[in-house]
Amino acid sequence: MTMRRFIEEMRERGLVDEIVEPVSTRFEAAQMAAKTDRILLFRDCGGKPAVMNLTAGRPALAAALGAEEKDLVKRLADASYSGRLNLMGTLEMHPVDLSEIPIMTFFPKDGGPYITAGIVFSRSGEVENASIHRMMVVGNDRVAARLVEGRHTDVMHREALAAGVRLPIAVVIGTHPAVTFASCTRVPEGKELAFAAELMGGELPVWECANGVLVPDAEIVLEGYIGTERAEEGPFVDITGTYDFERIQPVIEFTGMHTKPDPIYHSILPGGNEHKLLMGVPYEPRIYKAVAGVTSVRNVVLTTGGCGYLHAVVQIRKNTQGDGKNAIMAAFAAHTSLKHVVVVDEDINPFDMGDVEYAIATRVRGDRDLMVIAGVRGSSLDPCREGDGTNVKIGVDATMVLGEEEKFVRARWDA
Structure with missing residues (x-):
């Protein structure tokens, strides 16, 4: 070919x-x-x-x-x-x-x-x-x-x-x-x-x-x-x-x-x-395999709006309440240039940024679901990085609380 x-x-x-x-x-x-x-x-x-x-x-x-x-x-x-x-x-x-x-x-x-x-x-x-x-x-x-x-x-x-x-x-x-x-x-x-x-x-x-x-x-x-x-x-x-x-x-x-x-x-x-x-997609399987080591991963997308490199959406099936945060840490470890990670449930389409924003709007509480990590290595391509190459990373656990799924059921004509 x-x-x-x-x-x-x-x-x-x-x-x-x-x-x-x-x-x-x-x-x-x-x-x-x-x-x-x-x-x-x-x-x-x-x-x-x-x-x-x-x-x-x-x-x-x-x-x-x-x-x-x-x-x-x-x-x-x-x-x-x-x-x-x-x-x-x-x-x-x-x-x-x-x-x-x-x-x-x-x-x-x-x-x-x-x-x-x-x-x-x-x-x-x-x-x-x-x-x-x-x-x-x-x-x-x-x-x-x-x-x-x-x-x-x-x-x-x-x-x-x-x-x-x-x-x-x-x-x-x-x-x-x-x-x-x-x-x-x-x-x-x-x-x-x-x-x-x-x-x-x-x-x-x-x-x-x-x-x-x-x-x-x-x-x-x-x-x-x-x-x-x-x-x-x-x-x-x-x-x-x-x-x-x-x-x-x-x-x-x-x-x-x-x-x-x-x-x-x-x-x-x-x-x-x-x-x-071409910059981002090769890192998606690395993140996928890393997250698979801590929970049931379904998909990984490095988003176009995140320059194809700095933002990831990770779709998982939660098995325990801490899986969202474990997935965040695994993603950061697999791709050290990542700046922001959002973890979503199986019912959220990780390719649809409107759907991802919906998950953030309806499933995130800032005092409970945000991880802020300061003073860590960031991407050399990020204009926000410090002179020593460090940056601040944020993980967002936009998944439903286990045991409370009924509160988050979305109205659908096919269900």
Whole structure:
């Protein structure tokens, strides 16, 4: 399965808007993507084909991962990361020219054009990592990549430099969204491609680049290395819709480029719903499994309004009166960037924020059902965090009191 085939499947479901008139890569494409969750297929974006909002809605993401929307979290929680890779051969490369790609500038204060849906595959010995990094164009064959300190790509890069070599990498753009999702997920070391293969039915074709890095099918593959060169990167809009500051970051030098005929460039809107879903949904199964250790969990949602990252709704079936608060603590432990958690009963739809607000309105007493936790680690993306990185977290137990359920029965025509 390829990205092109996925787009056609979504077109058959009526989820794709095709834009035939010319669209600028500077702000215009981003503004159009910000107004909808539908997949936008541009036929002329800076003179080239491009797609945005590929998985900006949960229906499209669930379809990409082979699940029903309501069952997605449980399916992901049961993953074994056991898919197989099928080596198809080597990729032929041609000289790199980033101007051939419709790389976008999204907001007025952006440091420059940014690759936002590029998956960086890096290899050290037998271990291959895959993760998404924002990459700002700094030359016709170079980008400055934001490598978060302590994450796997950063660790592998530092180890390579310590050994006196450059880190071989390949940037993949325009692959099946299951591969993109797997690359955004915290998995056992080196298991991103195996996870993608599992999500796609058990097997994934891969090709080898000249530098030894394995890559899946994609519209564009950029082969290269991360060495000692560094450059200024930023500003850039992050998941909260606010600007991240400028940093000095490692430079990726590209040495080869492979494209399909008339390639479709995939771009993710910074702070848009696709960005939020890819950041947040991978944490939902982690929270699900953690809460399952303390009570009967039914579903977990990281909400769009909570930036897809900072707010969670946890649906449970209470077995004891303390289960709501236990679920809150388990959720905070599983995803330390969470800021606010609401726990609801089985009769509340965790995907419907009106229903969640109803639970807060009718089932919460502030003196009994709120947990306020000060001085704990928060998300580095939250503008409210203290200078030392700490924040205040709030848990809301919006569940019914056991033994008093009759007081909360909702009038329905089907019951």
